[in-house]
Amino acid sequence: MEFWTAITEHIPEWGEIRDGHLKPSEARAEFVHCHAVGFWALATAGKALIDAYPDEVNWKARMSMLEKIDWRKANSDWQGICMLG
Numbered sequence: 001m002e003f004w005t006a007i008t009e010h011i012p013e014w015g016e017i018r019d020g021h022l023k024p025s026e027a028r029a030e031f032v033h034c035h036a037v038g039f040w041a042l043a044t045a046g047k048a049l050i051d052a053y054p055d056e057v058n059w060k061a062r063m064s065m066l067e068k069i070d071w072r073k074a075n076s077d078w079q080g081i082c083m084l085g
Contacts, residue, residue: 002056003046010066031071037082038071 008014011033016022027034033042053059073083 003050003059006060006063007042007046007066010063011071013071030073032073032078032082033071035082041082 008018013022013027013031013034017024017027017034024034032038049059049062053062070077
């Protein structure tokens with residue numbers, strides 16, 4: 001639970017959804033992190049992060065890297081990974 005709460009601090013759209021400023025359907029229309037593939041990727045990365053840095057302070061500090069990811073579906077980095085066309 002702490003992991004998923006921490007993600008909300010680093011992915012602005014998740015906080016906006018939580019606070020009622022963005023509908024989940026609107027986020028899904030534009031971002032990959034609101035789809036099953038995004039949840040799966042975050043969960044997998046989170047497990048690896050927590051396994052490598054079991055001290056909560058250490059893994060939480062490293063989560064700020066999520067802010068540097070361009071999660072928009074339009075990001076060409078996702079092509080062939082989780083987006084086609």
